[in-house]
Every structure is written in structure tokens, then in C-alpha cells.
Amino acid sequence: MFEAVGLLIVGLVLLVWSADKLVFGAAAVARNFGISPLVIGMTILAMGSSAPEMMVSATAALSDKTDTAVGNVLGSNIANIALILGITAIIKPLSISSSVIRRELPLMMGVTILAGILLRDNHLGFGEGILLFVLFITFILGMLQISRNEKKRGDSLFDEHESEIPDDVPNAKALMWVLFGLILLPIAANLLVDNAVIIAKYFGMSDLVIGLTIIAIGTSLPELAASLAGVLKGEDDMAVGNIIGSNVFNILAVMGLPGILNPSIVSEHAMGRDFWVLLGVSILLVIMALGRSRSINRIEGAILFIVFIAYQSYLFLNMSA
Secondary structure, X not given: OHHHHHHXXXXXXXXXXXXXXXHHHHHHHHHHOOOOHXXXXXXXXXXXXXXXXXXXXXXXXXXXXXXXXXXXXXHHHHHHXXXXXXXXXXXXXXXXXXXXXXXXXXXXXHHHHHHHHHHOOOEEOHXXXXXXXXXXXXXXXXXXXXXXXXXXXXXXXXXXXXXXXXOOOOHHXXXXXXXXXXXXXXXXXXXXXXXXXXXXXXXXXXHHHHHHHHHHHHHOHHHHHHHHHHHHOOOHHHHHHHHHHHXXXXXXXXXXXXXXXXXXXXXXXXXXXXXXHHHHHHHHHHHHHOOOOOEEOHHHHHHHHHHHHHHHHHHHHOOOO
């Protein structure tokens, strides 16, 4: 049991670290080949923070653990809003000035509702997975077009994105990190999922709950690091934008993977309990971010954090559900 916990921690650390190095190398290669920093920021960097969730969901689905994959998506999105933005806003109130973020928030709500529609029959099918992926590609293309228009007008989010792109990295070094990340990511994901299953069985946790708790929190660590770094540098739009983008990517791309790789029945609790928690915290975020103050203050951050703690406590008290 203790060995499984140790290996799970090792897998989690390797997963987050290898994802970061993969994104670093890919962004550097793209920049060296003359791809616009705007395109890199809105694609490679934006999707990079969801790389751990994508790899874990694919691994879980191929291991016939679709509940874990779906739980990872729902749990990660809940953690992104309630845990990460909650902690970030407690440390420093977040002001939201980017028009792109205000436009993405309704989109995030839309794809969240779509997730509920797809899960209402407690089944995630191949066609639904394809639909999510098509919408994901459409979202990326649409955001790039919108971003080009907004950049011409001058939007704070784009300057913050471009400042994060690595510069003056030799191609050989960048390609080495890409290759290293591609090799290590699946190894780390397998290590994480295999040992999470061992721990789940030991404590009597369901596959869904292990995805909603340990794995979801663990794979959300890149978003936590990015948001904290952003707010400490005064890049509030980047901190909030990373969360919104990650939640959209998680539903469209990460939840699409298990549908394509292993169409199957999903626990009724995913729709009957966890989706409604996700919808609730998403609505809270929209109300806070689009309200008169256009900000998330410390009290609102504390409310989000308390909601997260209460939800996680409930899950641990009902581990088998």
C-alpha cells in the first residue's frame, strides 16, 4: 500500500514535469520555425496545461477505467475553479480586463452544459467522442481568428501569452525536450493510473471517486502553478484565462478521448452528483467574473475554496459511490 502511494506520487511528479518540458520544447520549436507567438500562445501553451489530463484519461480508458477518465475531467474542472481560482483570489484579488476572457466564459458554460447533455444517459459513446473532438478543433480555429482581431485592438491577454513563450532556445535542445516529454508522459500516466487503482481498491474507492479526487487534483497542478505565477507577476488575465481554457479543453478534448477509445457505461453519480457541482461552481465563476466589479475578490475566493473542501469531504465520506 505504501509502495503504491509512493509510486503514485512519483508518477504525478513525472507527469506534470514531462508535460511542462513537452510544452516548453514544442513552443520553442514553433517559435524557431517562425510561427506567430499569438498562435503558439493560443494553441500549444493553452493546451499544454491539459496534457496531463489528456494522457491520464487516455490511459484510464484503454485500461477499461472510463469512470476514472470521466471523473478526471469533471474533478479537474471543479478543482480548476473552486480550488485554484479560490486559492489564487485569496492570495491576490483577480481583476478581469480581457474581452477574450469575457467571451470565453459563456463558451465554457456552453460546453459544460453539453457535457451534462452527453452524460444524461450515463453512457459515453464513440459518436459523442467524435463530436467533442470536432468541436474542439472548431474552438481552436475560432479562437485563433478572434485572437487575431483582438490583438489588432490591443488586448492585455495576448501580451501576457507572448511573454510566456520561450525565446532563443536552440532547435536541438527544444527537440530533445519534445522527445523526452513524449516518451515520459505515457510512462508517468500509466504509473499514476495503475497505482491509483491499487489505492482505490485498498480504501474501497470507486473508479469515479479516484478520478474526482487524487487524480483530478494531481493533474490540475500545472494550472495551479500557472495561475499562481501569473497573479504574482500581475498577469491576472493569464491566471483566469488558463483556467477557462483548460476547462473547455478538458471537456472537448479530454472527455472526447475515452468516448473514442473505450465507449462505455459511466457511473450514474457522474451525472447525478458531480456534473451539478461543476455546473454550480461554473455559474459562480461567471457571476463573479462578469459582475459589476469585473473581479474575483478575496471573499469570493474563500467561498470557492470552501465549496471545494466541502465537496471533497463529501466524496471521501462516500468513497464507494
